[in-house]
Amino acid sequence: MDIHFCTCPVKSCDLHPVHHKLGCDLCIKKNLEKGEIPACFWVSIGGDLSNEKEFTVECFVDYFQRNREQYQLKQKSNETSKIYMRIANTDDIPAILQHEHISESVLKNKVNSNEIYVAYDGDTFIGWLRYNLFWDTIPFMNMLFLLPNYRGEDIGRQLVQYWEKQMKTQGYKKLMTSTQQNEHAQHFYVALGYVATGGFVQTSEALTEESLEIIFIKDLDE
Numbered sequence: 001m002d003i004h005f006c007t008c009p010v011k012s013c014d015l016h017p018v019h020h021k022l023g024c025d026l027c028i029k030k031n032l033e034k035g036e037i038p039a040c041f042w043v044s045i046g047g048d049l050s051n052e053k054e055f056t057v058e059c060f061v062d063y064f065q066r067n068r069e070q071y072q073l074k075q076k077s078n079e080t081s082k083i084y085m086r087i088a089n090t091d092d093i094p095a096i097l098q099h100e101h102i103s104e105s106v107l108k109n110k111v112n113s114n115e116i117y118v119a120y121d122g123d124t125f126i127g128w129l130r131y132n133l134f135w136d137t138i139p140f141m142n143m144l145f146l147l148p149n150y151r152g153e154d155i156g157r158q159l160v161q162y163w164e165k166q167m168k169t170q171g172y173k174k175l176m177t178s179t180q181q182n183e184h185a186q187h188f189y190v191a192l193g194y195v196a197t198g199g200f201v202q203t204s205e206a207l208t209e210e211s212l213e214i215i216f217i218k219d220l221d222e
Contacts, residue, residue, distance in 0.1 A: 008027070013027075015030055023187040035057060039055065042060065083119065085158070085163075086117065087117055088117060096118070099147075117163050119158075127144075127150060127156075130142060131163070134176050138174050138176050139163075139172055146159075175194075177215075178215050199213055200215070
């Protein structure tokens with residue numbers, strides 16, 4: 001699954017999670033050593049770091065003061081937003097197709113089989129979760145996608161947990177998903193209680209960080 005929840009815009013940094021499989025650990029360690037505030041905190045307030053020269057605590061306080069009004073408006077917007085999830089229907093297909101890599105015919109079959117859940121902010125489509133049945137018995141989440149403006153807002157976790165509740169209601173005891181070993185998404189799933197149980201190589205080429213797909217399982221009875 002190609003998902004990344006880090007909001008730091010400085011992807012050229014060697015410590016950015018796109019360059020390794022240790023999540024936020026290396027960045028946090030560096031910030032603690034230098035007395036700096038991680039870029040993701042700055043982004044959550046204003047987002048524009050192009051004019052910032054230092055990331056010290058003192059500079060962060062100044063940045064917060066300069067962007068206080070924008071930050072408060074964003075918080076107010078988050079409080080009044082109406083995020084909700086439901087099973088997808090045919091009306092959702094055009095919005096999903098703008099970002100999906102599967103064909104329209106396959107997507108329609110998935111919708112008709114109730115294997116897609118969508119998320120909305122009021123009337124605005126913001127993302128979806130798609131799954132199938134592994135061995136025809138275990139729900140396997142194979143797509144989780146949120147529009148860029150809605151990432152880093154905890155909506156991904158909410159959508160996964162909504163899907164988990166629906167699966168448990170239907171009587172399923174276990175859930176599965178997967179992600180490549182160099183993707184930060186693995187830390188997201190671990191935080192949600194998924195356990196890595198093995199992996200496989202997607203190509204016939206030599207094993208690399210990019211080719212190893214990790215399988216995760218979650219026991220719904222726990």
